[in-house]
Amino acid sequence: MSAQDDTIRLTTAQAIIRWLCNQYIEIDGEEMRLCGGGFGIFGHGNVTCLGEALNTVRDALPLYRGQNEQSMGFAAAGYAKTWLRQRFMFCTASAGPGTANLVTAAGLAHANRLPMLMLCGDTFLTRLPDPVLQQMENFNDPTFGVNDAFKPVSRFWDRICHPAQVIQSLPAAIATMLDPADCGPAFIGLPQDVQGWTYDYPTKFFDKKVHRIRRQAPDADEIADAVAALAAAERPILIAGGGIQYSRAAETLREFAETHQIPVVETIAGRANMRATHPLNIGPIGVTGSDSANAIAEKADVIVAVGTRLQDFTTGSWTAFSKDAQFISINAARHDAGKHMSLPVVGDAKLSLAAIEAATDYNAPLDWVAYARDQRSKWDRYVVENTAHGNRPNSYAQAIGVVNDLCDPRDRVVAAAGGLPAEVTANWRTLDIGTVDVEFGFSCMGYEIAGAWGARIAQSQMEPDQDVITFCGDGSYMMLNSDIYSSVLSGKKMIILVLDNGGFAVINKLQNNTGNQSFNNLLADCPTIAEPFGVDFVAHAASMGAMAEKVANPAELGEAFKRAKAADKTYVIVMDVDPYEGWTTQGHAWWEVGTPHITEDEAVRTAHLDWESSRSKQRKGI
Numbered sequence: 001m002s003a004q005d006d007t008i009r010l011t012t013a014q015a016i017i018r019w020l021c022n023q024y025i026e027i028d029g030e031e032m033r034l035c036g037g038g039f040g041i042f043g044h045g046n047v048t049c050l051g052e053a054l055n056t057v058r059d060a061l062p063l064y065r066g067q068n069e070q071s072m073g074f075a076a077a078g079y080a081k082t083w084l085r086q087r088f089m090f091c092t093a094s095a096g097p098g099t100a101n102l103v104t105a106a107g108l109a110h111a112n113r114l115p116m117l118m119l120c121g122d123t124f125l126t127r128l129p130d131p132v133l134q135q136m137e138n139f140n141d142p143t144f145g146v147n148d149a150f151k152p153v154s155r156f157w158d159r160i161c162h163p164a165q166v167i168q169s170l171p172a173a174i175a176t177m178l179d180p181a182d183c184g185p186a187f188i189g190l191p192q193d194v195q196g197w198t199y200d201y202p203t204k205f206f207d208k209k210v211h212r213i214r215r216q217a218p219d220a221d222e223i224a225d226a227v228a229a230l231a232a233a234e235r236p237i238l239i240a241g242g243g244i245q246y247s248r249a250a251e252t253l254r255e256f257a258e259t260h261q262i263p264v265v266e267t268i269a270g271r272a273n274m275r276a277t278h279p280l281n282i283g284p285i286g287v288t289g290s291d292s293a294n295a296i297a298e299k300a301d302v303i304v305a306v307g308t309r310l311q312d313f314t315t316g317s318w319t320a321f322s323k324d325a326q327f328i329s330i331n332a333a334r335h336d337a338g339k340h341m342s343l344p345v346v347g348d349a350k351l352s353l354a355a356i357e358a359a360t361d362y363n364a365p366l367d368w369v370a371y372a373r374d375q376r377s378k379w380d381r382y383v384v385e386n387t388a389h390g391n392r393p394n395s396y397a398q399a400i401g402v403v404n405d406l407c408d409p410r411d412r413v414v415a416a417a418g419g420l421p422a423e424v425t426a427n428w429r430t431l432d433i434g435t436v437d438v439e440f441g442f443s444c445m446g447y448e449i450a451g452a453w454g455a456r457i458a459q460s461q462m463e464p465d466q467d468v469i470t471f472c473g474d475g476s477y478m479m480l481n482s483d484i485y486s487s488v489l490s491g492k493k494m495i496i497l498v499l500d501n502g503g504f505a506v507i508n509k510l511q512n513n514t515g516n517q518s519f520n521n522l523l524a525d526c527p528t529i530a531e532p533f534g535v536d537f538v539a540h541a542a543s544m545g546a547m548a549e550k551v552a553n554p555a556e557l558g559e560a561f562k563r564a565k566a567a568d569k570t571y572v573i574v575m576d577v578d579p580y581e582g583w584t585t586q587g588h589a590w591w592e593v594g595t596p597h598i599t600e601d602e603a604v605r606t607a608h609l610d611w612e613s614s615r616s617k618q619r620k621g622i
Contacts, residue, residue: 007200012163017053018206019170021060025211027086036087037062039072043094045121049195067482069093071450073105076116078454081437085246088115095121096134100146106153109185112441115177122147122189125161147189155184163199178213180332218347218355225343226328227359233302235368236262242269243307249350250433256353261364263372265293267314268425272436276429282376287313288422290587292379296372297321306330307349310339316589319617382586383427389554395582396423398554399499404429406561412455414470416447419506426584446480448472453483456492467495474500487570488545495564498537498574505579514595515607541572548572590614
C-alpha cells in the first residue's frame with residue numbers, strides 16, 4: 001500500500017489479474033467468478049510479468065497449459081458456449097507467432113458471438129531494443145504489428161500504453177463480452193515493458209463487482225407491428241436460433257409455441273432448443289436440415305425468427321422461403337433484427353416473446369399444424385432408416401444413431417467442420433435442452449477436440465457426472481488433436497469418436513456434386529502423395545495418454561461406447577466410414593456456391609446449369 005490507504009502500487013500485469021479475480025456474476029441467484037480461469041502458453045512476451053501475476057492467484061484463476069494457442073482459443077469458446085455466455089476464460093500468448101496463432105480462434109468466437117479475453121504480449125513501447133525477437137516490422141508504420149491483425153476479429157481491441165489505462169480498458173472489455181448484442185472476443189495487447197511498469201492504482205478499482213447480463217426490453221411499437229403481422233398469418237412458423245439459449249428462453253419458446261400452436265424449426269446453433277419428441281418441433285431447417293422443416297418453411301407466410309442471424313445454411317442462401325413471406329426478427333442485436341426487410345423486434349428473446357404473448361390471442365390454423373406434424377413424422381421415419389445399421393457401408397449417420405441411443409440425456413454433443421455438422425444436425429434426436437454444440441458459425445476444423453475440452457472444463461463445474469462426446473473426422477483430427485493430451489493432463493475426460501473416411505470426404509462430395517473430378521481431398525486422389533496410408537489413430541491417441549480402440553462396425557461401436565462411458569479418462573473410438581456411401585441424402589435446401597460459368601468440361605458445365613436452376617427462388621434482399 002502507498003502512504004495513502006486509497007491506492008496500491010502494482011505492475012500493470014498484477015493489476016489486470018487482481019481486477020479479474022474480483023469480477024463476479026450472478027447466475028440463478030448464485031455469485032461466482034465471472035472469469036473461470038485461463039489457457040496459457042508462456043513465452044518471452046508474457047512469462048516474466050503476466051506469468052508472475054498469474055502464479056500468485058493459481059487457485060482463484062486456474063491456468064490450463066495449452067498445447068497450441070489456436071486450440072486454447074477454441075477451448076475458451078467451448079467453455080463460454082457451455083456456460084451460455086455467462087462466464088468466460090482468458091487466453092494468454094507470447095508476442096509474435098504465439099499470439100498470431102490465436103487469430104483463427106478469435107474469428108470463431110467473433111462469428112459465434114462468444115466472449116473470450118485475449119491477453120497477449122506485444123513489442124516494447126519504448127522501442128529502445130527494436131527490432132526484437134519475433135517482431136513483425138512495418139517500415140512505414142512502427143505502431144503496426146501482428147496484434148493489429150485482431151482488429152477485424154475482435155469486438156473490443158486495445159493496446160495498453162500506460163499502466164493507468166487498464167482502469168478504463170478492462171471494464172470496457174468486460175462490458176463488451178457481457179453485452180447480448182455486442183458479445184464477442186476482447187483483445188488487449190500488453191507491451192513487454194508496460195507489463196512490468198508500476199502505478200498507484202485506486203484500491204476501489206479492485207472492489208468486488210457483481211455483474212448481471214442485461215435483458216433489453218423490446219420497443220412497444222415494434223411489438224405492436226409484430227403482433228399485427230402475426231394476426232394475419234395463415235401459415236406461421238417459429239425459427240429458434242442459438243440466441244434462445246443465451247437468453248435462457250427455451251422454456252418461454254416452448255410455452256409460446258404451445259399457446260399459439262405455432263410449428264417450430266431449429267437452426268444449427270439452436271439445435272437443442274426443443275426435445276426431438278415435442279409435437280411442435282418440426283426439425284432442423286436449411287441446407288443441413290430436414291425435409292419436414294424445409295417443407296413448412298417453403299409454405300410459411302409469416303416467419304418469427306428468434307435469436308438467429310439467418311446465416312445462409314439456415315436460409316438455403318435465401319431460397320428456403322417464399323419471396324412473399326414476412327419475417328419478424330426478434331434479436332438483441334439491431335444488426336440481426338433488420339435483415340431482409342424483417343419487421344425488427346430489438347430486444348431480449350425471453351422478454352420479447354412474453355410481450356407478444358401478452359398482446360395476442362392468436363392461434364395457428366389446425367390444418368397447418370397437422371400438416372407440419374405429418375411432415376415431421378415422415379422425417380422421423382427417414383432418420384430411423386438412415387441411422388440403422390446392418391448389411392451396408394459404415395456411415396456417419398449410423399455412428400450418430402448408436403451414440404444417440406446409448407448416451408445420457410444430459411451428455412453434451414460437439415461437432416464442427418466437415419461432414420459431421422450436417423449429419424449431426426439432420427440425424428441427432430435431441431434428448432434434452434441445450435445439449436448440442438455444432439460449431440457452424442465459423443465452421444472451423446480443429447474445434448471438435450479443443451472445443452470439447454473447454455466444454456468439459458465448464459461441464460465439470462456444472463454437471464460433473466455427465467460426459468462430453470465429440471464427433472471428429474480424420475481430417476479435423478489431423479489438423480488439431482493435441483488437446484487429447486490436455487484433457488488427460490487436466491483430468492477432464494472426453495469421449496472422442498474419430499470417424500475415418502480417408503481425407504476430406506465432404507468437400508470431395510461437393511467437388512463431385514459440381515461436376516468436378518476428385519482431386520486433392522481424399523488421400524487416394526492427391527497426386528503428390530506417393531503411397532496413401534491410414535494413420536493409426538488408436539496408437540496416436542494412446543501415446544497422449546488416452547484409452548483408445550478401433551471398431552469394425554456400428555455394433556462394435558455401441559459396445560465400445562459403453563466402455564468409454566464407464567472409463568475414468570478420455571476415451572477415443574475409431575471407426576472407418578465410407579467416403580461415398582451413407583451420406584444423408586434428404587433434407588437439403590439449395591446452397592449458393594461459386595461454380596465455373598465457362599469450362600471445357602461438360603460435366604462441370606452441366607452441373608453449373610443445374611445448380612443455377614434453383615436461383616430463381618432466391619429472395620433479393622426484400
